Amino acid sequence: MPDGVTPVALPAGVTLRLVGIDDGPALAAARRRDREHLAPWEPVRPEGFEDVDQHVDRIRDQLDGHRAGRLVPYVLEQDGRIVGSLTVSDVVLGAFCSAHVGYWLASDLTGHGVMTAAVRASAVQARDVLGLHRLQAATLPHNTPSQHVLARAGFEQIGYAPAYLQIAGRWQDHVLFQRILHD
Template identity: 40%
Template sequence: MAAPWEVELTHGRIGIRPLRRSDANRWSELRAANGGWLSPWDATLPPEGGQQVTSYRQMISVLRRRARHGEGMPFVSTWDGVMVGQVSVSSIVGGSARSASIGYWVSADHAGRGITPTGVALVCDHLFGTTRLHRVDIAIRPENHPSLAVVRRLGFTDVGLAPRYLHIAGRWADHRLFQLVAEDVQGRVLDRV
């Protein structure tokens, strides 16, 4: 039986599939070409945060190990089958919380095509349906208007400001926290796209 993260989800030209070792070249190309587009939002490690992951090989090893332990689901988003971004599920918790967090990015040349909201919706439907989670969280910098549009479009609830929530670009940055809970979804999250 396949693990919950070893799925391929599609809607039209948009797809979600597991991040693979063979994605190394494409992932590196996308990250290099989109450095300025993504760097204002990318998490960084503070000095006391441990050793920085410096290669794709190290990153995929960490993400796949977390996936095997049920702690995460590393996905890529695709357009016509070609990788154009990433949707990562992290901090999966069972027990009485049954929750997870989602982070995402898409290349600048594919922004505005509905890839991110559709990909996040597909992943949320998978988390609520297949893995039976109760809550999905997304943390967004208050000035990241395109990302704020994604959660608003999908009906996430703004639960407030978290001061100095994540380390971004060398400093602790405020984030708005959003959540979607299973009881608030009538039908599919994908129906909201």
């Protein structure tokens, strides 16, 4: 993965930065804190998902994928506390030059522009560091806060995907968004 993925200051004293192997305990604690807030928007998590060792293993895998150029795993940090994550994943270069973006944010920070700023910053780094042309994201149709984040970050709705992802234990439709990075 190219150098140049640098930390970015966001609203509310939050910083967007590359995840580190030492973030395992703080990330596990963040996921435990917001378990109920995140459950309706995510796949059913396996037993032990919130264990520190599981997070360290996932971070290790993410950093391997980062070094191989397949993804950029960010965390959002406020006063030493992990308050969210954002991942640019499924990076495809060549004629496509595209990737997906997914994210979550602690419940106490939603509605303050933090995630909008994080998505914007990740788009700039996707363009300038990774050389990508496009980012795609998907939301549940009833997840209007996430749709507003994407719209404010310059994404446009491009479609509707029936039974797109298995979320909260069932296959659910999603609204698809994209942002062209070389306007």
